[in-house]
Amino acid sequence: METKQKIRILIAKxxxxxxxxxxxxxxxxxxxxxxxxxxxxxxQTLDQIIQSATQESVxxxxxxxxxxxxLPICQKLMAMMREKGLVHAKLTVGGVIPHQDIPKLKEIGVxxxxxxxxxxxxxxxxINNLFE
Amino acid sequence: xxxxxxxxxEKDAIKEVIYQSGITVKPAYGPEDLERxxxxxxxxxxAPGEYPFTRSIHPQSYRSRAWTTRQYTGFGTPExxxxxxxxxxxxxxxxxxxxxxxPTQMGYDSxxxxxEGEVGRVGMAIDSLRDFEAAFxxxxxxxxxSGLTINAVATIMMAMYQAVAEKFGYSKNQISTTxxxxxxxxxxxxxxxxxxxxxxxxxxxxxxxxxVKELPKSNPVSICGxxxxxxxxxxxxxxxxxxxxxxxxxENVTQxxxxxxxxxxxxxxxxxxxxxxxxxxxxxxxxxxLWAKMLKEEYGVKDNKNLFLRGLFGGGGSGLTKEQPxxxxxxxxxxxxxxxxxxxxxxxxxxxxxxxxxxxxRSALLSLRTLxxxxxxxxxxxxxxxxxxxxxxxxxxxxxxKKILEEMKEVEKWGGMVKSISNGFVQRKVSRQAYEFEKxxxxxxxxxxxxxxxxxxxxDKDPGTEAAAVELHEYNExxxxxxxxxxxxxxxxxxxxxxxxxxxxxxxxxxxxxxVMPHLVKCCHAxxxxxxxxxxxxxxxxxxKEPDFY
Numbered sequence: 216m217e218t219k220q221k222i223r224i225l226i227a228k229x230x231x232x233x234x235x236x237x238x239x240x241x242x243x244x245x246x247x248x249x250x251x252x253x254x255x256x257x258x259q260t261l262d263q264i265i266q267s268a269t270q271e272s273v274x275x276x277x278x279x280x281x282x283x284x285x286l287p288i289c290q291k292l293m294a295m296m297r298e299k300g301l302v303h304a305k306l307t308v309g310g311v312i313p314h315q316d317i318p319k320l321k322e323i324g325v326x327x328x329x330x331x332x333x334x335x336x337x338x339x340x341x342i343n344n345l346f347e
Numbered sequence: 348x349x350x351x352x353x354x355x356x357e358k359d360a361i362k363e364v365i366y367q368s369g370i371t372v373k374p375a376y377g378p379e380d381l382e383r384x385x386x387x388x389x390x391x392x393x394a395p396g397e398y399p400f401t402r403s404i405h406p407q408s409y410r411s412r413a414w415t416t417r418q419y420t421g422f423g424t425p426e427x428x429x430x431x432x433x434x435x436x437x438x439x440x441x442x443x444x445x446x447x448x449x450p451t452q453m454g455y456d457s458x459x460x461x462x463e464g465e466v467g468r469v470g471m472a473i474d475s476l477r478d479f480e481a482a483f484x485x486x487x488x489x490x491x492x493s494g495l496t497i498n499a500v501a502t503i504m505m506a507m508y509q510a511v512a513e514k515f516g517y518s519k520n521q522i523s524t525t526x527x528x529x530x531x532x533x534x535x536x537x538x539x540x541x542x543x544x545x546x547x548x549x550x551x552x553x554x555x556x557x558x559v560k561e562l563p564k565s566n567p568v569s570i571c572g573x574x575x576x577x578x579x580x581x582x583x584x585x586x587x588x589x590x591x592x593x594x595x596x597x598e599n600v601t602q603x604x605x606x607x608x609x610x611x612x613x614x615x616x617x618x619x620x621x622x623x624x625x626x627x628x629x630x631x632x633x634x635x636x637l638w639a640k641m642l643k644e645e646y647g648v649k650d651n652k653n654l655f656l657r658g659l660f661g662g663g664g665s666g667l668t669k670e671q672p673x674x675x676x677x678x679x680x681x682x683x684x685x686x687x688x689x690x691x692x693x694x695x696x697x698x699x700x701x702x703x704x705x706x707x708x709r710s711a712l713l714s715l716r717t718l719x720x721x722x723x724x725x726x727x728x729x730x731x732x733x734x735x736x737x738x739x740x741x742x743x744x745x746x747x748x749k750k751i752l753e754e755m756k757e758v759e760k761w762g763g764m765v766k767s768i769s770n771g772f773v774q775r776k777v778s779r780q781a782y783e784f785e786k787x788x789x790x791x792x793x794x795x796x797x798x799x800x801x802x803x804x805x806x807d808k809d810p811g812t813e814a815a816a817v818e819l820h821e822y823n824e825x826x827x828x829x830x831x832x833x834x835x836x837x838x839x840x841x842x843x844x845x846x847x848x849x850x851x852x853x854x855x856x857x858x859x860x861x862x863v864m865p866h867l868v869k870c871c872h873a874x875x876x877x878x879x880x881x882x883x884x885x886x887x888x889x890x891x892k893e894p895d896f897y
Contacts, residue, residue, distance in 0.1 A: 230449075230461075230464075230465065231449035231450065231452070231453045231455075231461060231462075231465055231539075232449060232469075232538070233533070233537050233538015233539045233540070234537065234538060235536075235538055236536070236577070236578050236579060236778070236781050239778040239781070239782070239896055240778065240781050240782040240785050242896075242897070243778065243779065243782040243897065244782065244786075246897070254895075254896060254897075256892075256893045257538045257893060258453070258538075260461070282449070282464070282465060282468060282469070283468065283822060284464040284465070284468075287464060288464075311703075331669060331702075332669055332670070334789050334801045334804075335785070335786065335789060336789070336801055
């Protein structure tokens with residue numbers, strides 16, 4: 216994509232967990248960094264996330280997961296993205312993610328992983344770098 | 348979040364201290380500060396146990412009784428949780444604080460597709476009365492009170508608690524339960540809401556009305572400034588928003604023809620303890636006074652014991668860090684000190700490993716011991732409100748009072764709490780503050796030990812990533828299998844006719860203004876599941892749609 220075009224990102228909270236402070240502060244940080252941010256709201260099913268991502272034609276999906284279920288969720292969502300032809304969008308994930316899971320997430324096809332404690336700067340650069 | 352802003356010169360001398368609530372602290376305080384603020388012992392403090400209760404709600408406070416300790420407990424199946432309950436009680440804990448898993452909190456049974464991967468993960472999985480029978484087996488429900496951390500479906504769990512007590516041979520007059528039951532705070536932070544705002548508030552009203560009439564020892568609602576603070580509110584906002592939420596519930600119940608005098612004494616609060624020590628102490632003292640004043644002056648409540656701000660002051664989760672987790676043991680001890688200096692009636696501490704995992708038995712007991720050390724060794728039971736009369740603390744308490752009132756006024760300008768939440772005003776404000784604070788922490792404007800600002804990453808000030816010495820509580824897939832198998836067995840053996848009939852009664856009540864509580868008790872006794880009862884509400888009330896947060 217052209218560098219001048221704004222990156223469109225969907226920040227999404229899959230599942231039943233309602234702890235949304237992390238998702239919201241990252242959404243604000245990315246918006247301040249000039250990206251177009253869509254926030255899904257809470258309690259989203261993976262189908263709903265795919266639907267919003269398609270409708271909004273986003274470049275990135277950013278999942279926020281605190282429950283520990285990041286591996287199965289990302290695996291399932293990647294498969295659904297392929298199935299629904301959402302191939303141009305990149306999947307990223309943040310939240311309570313142990314470091315030893317990062318290689319596994321990359322293997323599944325997750326483009327970038329931002330475990331809790333990652334600075335806004337690193338998240339912004341990490342997402343921009345996906346389009347370098 | 349959790350620290351004040353310190354503006355320093357190049358020699359590290361502090362030039363200015365600004366608390367999160369927006370109060371600037373002077374280098375020293377003297378009698379002139381109290382005079383300037385118009386401080387009066389009679390008007391602003393009064394003796395402990397006397398109006399306006401700034402010092403204490405009881406004349407003897409901890410001299411007559413140490414605080415009640417209630418560590419937040421629950422995971423896996425009801426059997427696992429029962430074992431941990433017994434461990435904590437055997438070790439001197441005198442109340443329970445029950446954690447439910449997310450499917451239960453959201454009104455789904457363990458075999459619902461949305462429950463996949465979550466059964467028993469962050470609390471215990473409850474599907475029916477059968478599970479409560481296992482969870483509370485052998486617990487003396489006439490002596491041990493139980494806090495239930497449940498909100499959207501609090502009415503269901505309160506009914507189930509009554510049902511289990513009756514099953515065990517206790518009468519409903521003997522039992523004491525405090526369901527959290529604060530749906531408005533779920534909509535500001537924590538996020539375990541289901542139904543639209545007005546229906547959520549109606550259910551809270553039903554449970555209060557029912558408790559007033561049927562459950563004489565239970566406290567039907569615990570208003571949680573706690574989670575609002577965790578979501579980014581300042582200490583002054585924590586209290587202001589909690590009081591505005593209380594006003595919304597009071598309004599609902601008084602519309603039913605019940606006088607505030609007859610129910611506000613049953614309200615309790617769940618408030619947070621992390622952050623600057625002095626700011627917390629001033630917050631609690633100011634809050635006790637403002638609550639009593641508000642009830643007396645605005646609602647005409649007369650009986651002193653109905654004016655008490657009672658509750659759990661504890662937790663402190665957002666003050667803890669993922670970095671160098673052992674430091675959280677020390678943080679917890681200081682937070683608990685603040686709670687004790689503020690006269691907390693009930694308390695609990697987040698355990699040091701909670702940024703990683705559900706606490707292990709070792710870390711949960713460490714929290715309990717921290718609380719005991721304060722009472723038994725350090726001297727917090729010696730005298731009531733030991734900081735009273737301090738030039739600094741009294742000035743700060745008066746300033747905090749002003750800040751809380753300003754924040755309340757803002758919510759009232761927006762049209763009250765129900766409107767502020769429906770429009771998203773409060774959520775937006777709190778999220779924005781959380782963002783600003785996080786930026787400040789990353790830039791080094793706010794300091795937390797072990798948290799390295801971005802500019803110092805990789806320099807000699809950065810200790811690097813240390814492997815955390817935390818033993819992880821493993822999630823066990825077998826819990827879900829067991830819950831699902833139990834549910835299948837339950838559906839096979841219960842009397843379907845009873846279930847259908849009681850659910851029908853519930854639906855009828857939900858559709859009218861009839862109180863749902865007696866119907867829920869009947870449903871529970873018939874072994875209707877949480878998913879079935881919540882399903883009735885979902886169908887009648889629908890689900891809430893969050894307002895945009897920016």
